[in-house]
Amino acid sequence: MNDEIFELIENKNFIKLKNLIKDVHVPDIANLLSEIEDTTVVIKIFRLLPKDIGADVFAEINNDLQESIAHALNDKELAYIMEELCTDDAVDFIEEMPANVVERALKMSTPETRSVINKFMSYADGTAGAVMTSEFLDLRANRTVKEALKRIRNNAKHKETINIMYITDNSRILKGVVSIRDILTTEEDILVSDIMESNVIFAYTNTNQEELANLFRKYDFIALPIVDNEQRLVGIVTVDDILDVIEEETTEDFEKMAGITSASDDEPYLKTGSFKLASRRVVWLTALMISAIFTGLLISLYEDAFVMFPELIACLPMLMGTGGNCGTQTSTLIIRGLATNEITIKDFFKIFFKEMKVSIIIGAFLSVFTLVRVGLQYSDWLLAGAVSSSLMIIILIANFLGFALPLLAKKCKLDPALMATPIITTILDCCVVLVYFSLASAILGI
């Protein structure tokens, strides 16, 4: 399809292109536009789109393209886009544009749109308020199903969803929820109040977006109502936005677990400048480096030991590596379990016993292997004993830190994802030096 479109663009066959492009899905048009280098061609194609599709495409393209198009549009076109955009998309647009575009876009908006945008811009990033949109359909409890259906038909075009409708009272307080399925399968003269679900699950505008995603996961919703502190319905969040939230939160977790500071925006990797990327990485690298220097100082204390037994050093990478890998495994399982709500702090002792059992199984296997390997390699069974018993202890410590640190972080209301590989391996390296050299000194009689 894309090849055909590019050919039409090349040949400036815009009539045929207009005909073809109206059947292309919005995200595909958005992708296509971002692949075209020449902005004048982008704008030409954008103008070929049916007006309502144009607005949908506008919501999906990146900010640079939005800016170029906004500059090229005349006042009437811009006004149309501003009215057609869903509130959440309009807010995203306004937030990312330079002042002159913002000023013009708001001037072209109706007073109502302007006031909603201003209100929605006040919600903090990462909260339900920042994800929600205002295009929900509300019904009154004392109307009949027939009246409700009429209202749905009349308003359907401009609502984010008509699959779920919300019932509010005169003060806009959320009272119930009803699905289009219930409306269509109920006799016309029954009251909405008789079929609505009044035990509504909702979130507040300041509910964390991660909690919001958990509600969707648990209840299989396609939309969730968002209320203010007075329980007034102010917006809805739809599941497609939750897919984006989950992607964003997962990326954040992955990055935190790798010791990368979170970006304030969710700029993709390829679009992030090298300086910014370096600055997001250098903080943790420096902190961890300083701890590693401390480990080095500890090693210096055992200089006599390893100058006398240089074989001791040969086993160090294996001990540090295996300890680090064990700790990484455990902390990953625990951090993920906490993120999916499958583990809570209350499970501390259950996890403790499980990890100790796992440590003994893994430790026994790897220690015996190490005992035999080092013993045969160096024909020194005292050394082999020192290395393999250190390994056993290190695995126990690694698994203990791997589960205890993320749980401790959770307890202290910190993000458990911070207690992942980088921190755990750095702490473990210290433990390895202490356990290994003191045990070896004792066994080898240094």
Next chain:
Amino acid sequence: MNDEIFELIENKNFIKLKNLIKDVHVPDIANLLSEIEDTTVVIKIFRLLPKDIGADVFAEINNDLQESIAHALNDKELAYIMEELCTDDAVDFIEEMPANVVERALKMSTPETRSVINKFMSYADGTAGAVMTSEFLDLRANRTVKEALKRIRNNAKHKETINIMYITDNSRILKGVVSIRDILTTEEDILVSDIMESNVIFAYTNTNQEELANLFRKYDFIALPIVDNEQRLVGIVTVDDILDVIEEETTEDFEKMAGITSASDDEPYLKTGSFKLASRRVVWLTALMISAIFTGLLISLYEDAFVMFPELIACLPMLMGTGGNCGTQTSTLIIRGLATNEITIKDFFKIFFKEMKVSIIIGAFLSVFTLVRVGLQYSDWLLAGAVSSSLMIIILIANFLGFALPLLAKKCKLDPALMATPIITTILDCCVVLVYFSLASAILGI
């Protein structure tokens, strides 16, 4: 709410309980049942539920509870559950039950249900076929909107969704899609074919579930039609199931990145036995241990050097740690970028230049810091020069491996998530030893 319910259970006030529980949301009832230890109480409460809610709850509880309840139900009750369960839930149930329960459940099903279950059971785990359900609503293109609406009303109760309907021809070939919004906002005598979207996005039964999730993310669908090789519509996947798929896939990625072998089932951490958990972890631990032994052998080659300059060893943990952390950061960014389709193999050179720039920025900062620190600490500026220049080279190698290995894995059709911390740190440890000791030997003239 739960406290009140538990009190009613304690006091055996089942009449009041019945009244209360019918307003509780299905996932909350399922949670409640799994918290009750006494199976006879579970079954008593299950029987209090309105029949249709009972079936919904049955689909949400864990397999152990399903088995207990299935045993306690009489034939008529079991038959009702089997008919009410969506195909995907019925298949999950049948797959996890022991033979005697399976036999009885299938015997109690209608021949149609039995045949659909058997067919759905043949789809491989991790494909669209294994996630889809058969309760979709299909319409014919040559019917009017009025006829379609009548069909929707009559069939709504037993369909997974009526928000999206699919249009098929006489051979059940997928021809189009129409939303309930389009149906409700179109004049009654217009043909379905005139309003349907005929450029349908669909997936095949053998489409990988990760690709499926990407389609939902890209197109913001709430449902997607699944066809067989002859383009016949055989099922639909709804977005709530995709939320589960994403959670499962993310967990798998996290585990792979920590060197944990994937479980065949998605058993939660707390329910997995210690032996099973240990066996999922020990494979990679052993493999990585063997590579670490190799690093140890490399160190032995430089025995003379570090016996003469024991300070060399003191700087080793810092070099290994920083290299490992850098590699972890880069590989995490790349693996995540590949998973979200934001990076492709084609971007190799873009990433190469970006990572080299990042390496130089980070490397310059950390190396200068190290030069000054080691120089002042040991009053040996040759040693400081050796350590800091090694650090610079190691950071370059770490970032190179961190992006090249995941891309290489992708190129070889392996999962990029395998090329994460454990492998990268193990390879890096080797590089650190080689770079550091040969550079130090040269500079210090050992």
